[in-house]
Amino acid sequence: MDRIIKCSEAIREAIDQEMAVDERVILLGQGIDDAKGMWGTTLGLQKKYGEERVFDTPLAEDGMTGVAIGAALAGLRPIHTHIRMDFLVLAMNQLVNIAAKTRYMYGGSLGVPLVVRAVIGRSWGQGAQHSQALHSWFAHVPGIKVVMPTTAYDAKGCLIQAIRDDNPVLFVEHRMVHQAQSHVPIEPYALPLGKARILSSGTQLTLVATGHMVMESMRAAEVLKTLGLSVELIDPVTISPLDSATIFNSVEKTRRLLVVDNGWLNCGFSAEVLARSAEHFQGAGNISYARMGFAPVTCPTTKALERQFYPNVFNIAAKAADMIAPGISLSEELCPEAPEITLFRGPF
Amino acid sequence: MHRQNYYREILRIRRVEEEIIRLYPSDKIMSPVHLSIGQEPISVGACMALQPEDVVFGTYRGHALYLAKGGDLRQMMAELFGKVTGCARGKGGSMHLIDLAHGVMGTSAVVGTSIPQAVGYAYALKAQKSKSIVVVFFGEGAMEEGVFYESLQFAALKKVPLIFICENNLYAIHSHSTGRHAQPRHCDRVEAFGIPARRIENNDGEALHDAVTDARNAILKHGAGPFFFEAMTYRWQEHVGPGTDWHLGYREENEISAWKACDPVLKLANELDPDILTRIDAEIQAEIEDAVAFAEGSPFPQVEELYTDVYA
Known part of the structure; x- marks a missing residue:
């Protein structure tokens, strides 16, 4: 059965369904247990799965990325969240030097099954440090997968696959895409990564x-x-x-x-x-x-x-x-500003 | 603590390192080596207090830790030779030794980077209700990295089953710690996080062994942790490579005499039965010869291996 839901709802559902069937999945990130729940994507999960599996973190992107990697090495499947992709710059060392390289530099003897969620901001003056899209930086590095779904259907299926994947996966979201709606099956399903x-x-x-x-x-x-x-x-x-x-x-x-x-x-x-x-x-x-x-x-x-x-x-x-x-004329009036931009109100 | 074993373990590591020095001019080891000579008592003392299922994380100066925790010598030597039988199939080398079967979780070449992973691993062990602990080794240079303090803070917050061991050898490459640290009382800074911290002088692996034993018991029996130990030690060789570096002038050669005076190999050799010493020497020599022969006789990886293990 499916119904139409928002991308942000699909993301929450994917995490919820994977946590329900796999005890190894944990969720950590700044503010994921607060009343806003990362735009709803983490709401209620701590109550459902407990403080050991779902927890707020100190403001320490570098250290906490290392913590998530260490937990993955020990057999857990962490999902580490960042409310802005700009903050990933603080986590580059752990992601590039450790997460991406562990499997290769240890001759395949172990891997890092880690999902890093990062949200690109836009509009309402997000400005210099709340709007950056750094997916190309990470795509440059062998050993880490980069996923950037833009429909609720793909978001759910790709996130479930990312959680099940034995590689580090950077799951890139966009604040404007969070609102996008599409048909999404209620049942869990995984979509293959690397498929356009x-x-x-x-x-x-x-x-x-x-x-x-x-x-x-x-x-x-x-x-x-x-x-x-x-x-x-x-x-x-x-x-x-x-x-x-x-x-x-x-x-x-x-x-x-x-x-x-x-x-x-x-x-x-x-x-x-x-x-x-x-x-x-x-x-x-x-x-x-x-x-x-x-x-x-x-x-x-x-x-x-x-x-x-x-x-x-x-x-x-x-x-x-x-x-x-070439030469065809196009009226700007046919192209109004996107409603998700016009309607977007801050402060966040 | 079994002093004969302590002596034997330290000597074994030292002889392996000396063999690496001997082999290095042959260019069979075509990669950087950061030798542990002088610092072995720290790895050995701490690891003798651990169980096989306990897990350690280390640094690029990791030969001593790898061997002290039980890492396979043949696979280590093959790794240094770049052979496919190496512990990382030749893809890691001296700076990235690993032996999961013996709880060696890997060593990193970027200072301080393995510290938060040890914290995360310990967090997972706690969540899994495991009866083992994690020990992470790093130098005093790592205590200058921001990630060290982020790690202390989260480890203390979640009370994870972890022991931090700072191997303070006074130098980061060629820079003395007095030029890098605003104040030398590392334990004071760690204690500010609510973590019990203690400094152990004179390269004293035996004292460290007892301290780690007590800390491990407190963790497993009473849910205590984490703990921090600063073990004072000294690197005898150059930062990287097979030689010494007195000629560089950043440290005085006579600085080493105090450390040699408290070196367990030199000290315990005077206390143990000469026949036992001879037997230990012979056993170690045979084991090293076997490991080198294994490395020599092993094949290099096939070129197809360039593309394997990038992804699962």
Whole structure:
């Protein structure tokens, strides 16, 4: 049986269902036991599973990541949460030098079954240190998987798989995506990591988007449809290991590839997708490539500038339209600001 | 404490390290080595107070700890030779020794990084109602890292079954601790977290053994913990490599004489029966020869192994 729920509800359900069947699963993170419960994603879990399995942590990202790794080495399956991805910078040493390398540098004798949840912020002035998307940093390092689902259905299935996975998995969420709703089965189910999802089929352009940019790109695709333009929208879901084949198959057909990453461009995920595609096709058949992402600056707080920092429905649609049919005109009025941004109220 | 075993364990580690020094110019060990000579009594004293199921975490200067906890000598030597029969199939080397069967949970080359893992491991043991404990070894340089204090704080908060052992050998590479520490009373800082802390002078593995024995009992019988011990010791060789480093001028050669005066190998050799000493020497020599032959005779990993064990 399924019903429509929010992504944040799907995340909570995934944790709850895995904790119910596997006593090794523990949940730790700053404030996970408070009244807000990390936007509802951890609400009630401490009461249900006890303070030993579900606990608040000191403000010590580096140390607590090491603690989570140590618990994983001892056979537990920790889920360590961060309310902002920016805080992961404090945990880089443990994630990169230990979690990602343990299996390899000890010759496969042990591994780190750890899930790290990190939430990217946006809007209401999240600014320089509450809005960063660092998935590309982690995808650079062998030994750690990076997942970034954008539908409630994928969020539940991927989180369950991440918890069951014997590798360290970085599970990237987005504050704007938390509100997204979709059909989600009540029963537990696991989705394979490393499998992209085609969100809408099309023939003229392959649009690969990540994080909140998936929601924006979906709207852009709808706008383009009204102009008679056909876009195939692909959500990679897993950033690393990347399902290149699904992207290549699509580009084979459309001959146009636009990547809209929820992050900066320089040395990032968008560059990886284009590079793989260029290597694969080797210039055969005149494929056009483009990418969009955050402006190459620190994220500003004021709305007047923040609005320009992110790709939006209009400029994604305009870029795609220009690639398919150069010169075609597109009215900005067709592309209002995303409702989750307009409606979002802080302070958090 | 069984003093003959104590002597034997220390001597065994020292002879292994001396064999590494002897082999090093042959370039069969093509990786950094951080030798433990001089510091072995700390690993041996502490590990003799542990049970096989207890778990230790260590540092890149980890040969002594690995061997003292029961780590397999053949696999260690093969690891140093980069052979597939090594404890990490040649992928870890001297700085990443591991022997899960004997509770050696790994050693890290980034100072201080294994400390929070030991805390997390101990947290899991407590949650699993286990009857074993964790001991984490690190140098006084690690006490300068922020993660050390984060680890102390969480370990004390959750009262985990863990013993912290700081092997204070006074130097971080070539920097003396007086140039790095605002105040030298490490135990005072640890006690501020509510953790019982004690300093043990003179490279005294026997005193450390007794202290660890008591701490382990208090943890398992009364739910006490964590504990902290600062064991004063001294590195005889250079920071990394097979030689000495007196010529660098950062420490005086006569500094070592006080440490040699309290060295258990030199001291206990005068107390034990000469026949027993001869037998111990011969046994150790045979074991080392066997381990080196094993390493020599083992194959290197197949090139396909480059791509294995990145993911489960």
